[in-house]
């Protein structure tokens with residue numbers, strides 16, 4: 001060429017630079033998409049597509065620079081030569097995209113590009129066969145002329161613009177859900193942009209004065225890059241915050257790079273290079289930290305979702321288990337009650353005199369069936385509590401009477417186990433206090449009986465003392481049962497009121513326990529707006545269980 005690059009740049013209009021800027025934007029945007037997932041072949045092709053737009057922008061600037069020179073013809077050939085890659089890459093991208101996560105083999109890609117190479121070859125070998133530029137010396141402008149071979153070019157472009165969407169339409173028919181929507185959006189964007197680009201780039205010069213509008217196609221393709229990027233971001237759920245940061249950072253760096261050319265002294269250039277280096281490094285840190293923040297945010301969201309799914313599943317299983325317990329318990333309790341009833345009658349001699357051996361055997365059957373009935377009643381209570389069907393009948397309950405009666409019933413059990421059993425009702429110190437509370441007599445009896453029973457069970461030797469008293473302000477009734485038994489450590493104390501919870505190794509002391517009695521007691525006391533808790537100085541140091549209820553004033 002007979003002129004310098006600087007001269008060429010000077011000839012480029014402001015509009016030509018806008019075209020270049022559009023190309024840069026297209027390359028940066030598609031580059032960012034590629035950067036989100038470099039392993040995807042469709043992303044790689046999309047980046048190439050965006051990059052070719054950038055090259056086209058640069059070639060357009062060169063073409064403008066050559067307008068008034070004899071080389072304008074070369075410029076137009078270069079322009080159409082670069083544009084050849086646009087339909088090919090777009091078509092290939094659409095094809096690979098339609099394959100979802102599969103890739104196309106290298107051989108297929110080579111085959112895809114054969115016609116492109118042919119067109120480039122024709123353009124190079126016969127520069128005026130497809131398109132040429134007719135300069136008008138008078139007004140320093142010119143006109144693109146479509147030569148004999150132009151129809152071949154048009155056929156090539158249209159064929160590629162048909163192949164890509166063809167695969168996509170095929171995929172659209174087989175798809176469902178979100179992917180179908182994505183294909184639909186992509187196809188619409190392709191039709192509109194490519195339609196505009198084809199009319200403007202291939203046919204507009206036919207409309208006479210419109211001939212210089214062919215650059216509109218370039219912006220239509222940039223628009224396609226923007227829309228496709230948006231669709232890809234949406235479809236792949238890439239975080240818009242990361243992409244916006246990357247875009248901003250890229251544009252800032254580009255501006256700094258352009259500024260390098262305006263340095264007016266070597267020192268100025270040095271300072272600018274230093275600044276740009278700093279900007280690049282801090283941008284890398286910025287993008288990385290945004291990425292990390294987003295990724296950990298996404299991971300937390302994922303974990304939260306998993307946890308909520310697991311919790312739903314556990315709740316479902318828990319409900320199923322409760323239902324099973326309820327059904328099984330009902331079916332077991334009735335036969336067991338009759339076994340216990342008949343055993344009791346046999347023991348009492350209702351069916352004739354029994355030998356000592358038979359009596360002993362019946363005693364064992366009686367005790368075991370009673371254990372089973374208690375256990376089943378606990379299961380049924382749990383099922384009722386969890387199903388919200390536990391029925392309460394509230395009335396005035398005399399706790400003194402209840403405790404005295406229960407104590408006398410249970411004293412026998414304690415004595416059988418060689419335990420010293422005592423009951424104290426502290427009503428005298430406060431002036432013959434009454435111990436009336438409002439509650440369900442049967443349920444409160446169940447709570448107290450369970451606590452006293454536990455104290456006897458978990459005290460291999462020593463004492464069990466029951467105490468009923470009132471708070472100083474007389475508003476609360478306090479029941480407690482202390483023993484000198486196995487006691488418990490803090491871990492056990494923290495969990496025994498939970499369902500199925502027993503102290504470690506406790507089954508050596510008492511095998512048949514289910515770990516449900518205290519859970520049921522806690523639920524009952526809760527319904528009475530009272531408190532229940534346990535205290536112990538440690539293992540082997542005895543325990544005290546408390547129940548506090550509102551006194552009726």
Ligand code: ADP
Nearest residue numbers: 454455458496502503506513514515516517518
């Ligand atoms: P179960 O007695 O059937 O195991 P509970 O719910 O009544 O079920 O009691 C839960 C656990 O609390 C018991 O297994 C035992 O470990 C502990 N526990 C209850 N009462 C006492 C007590 N008086 N002394 C020591 N540990 C006790």
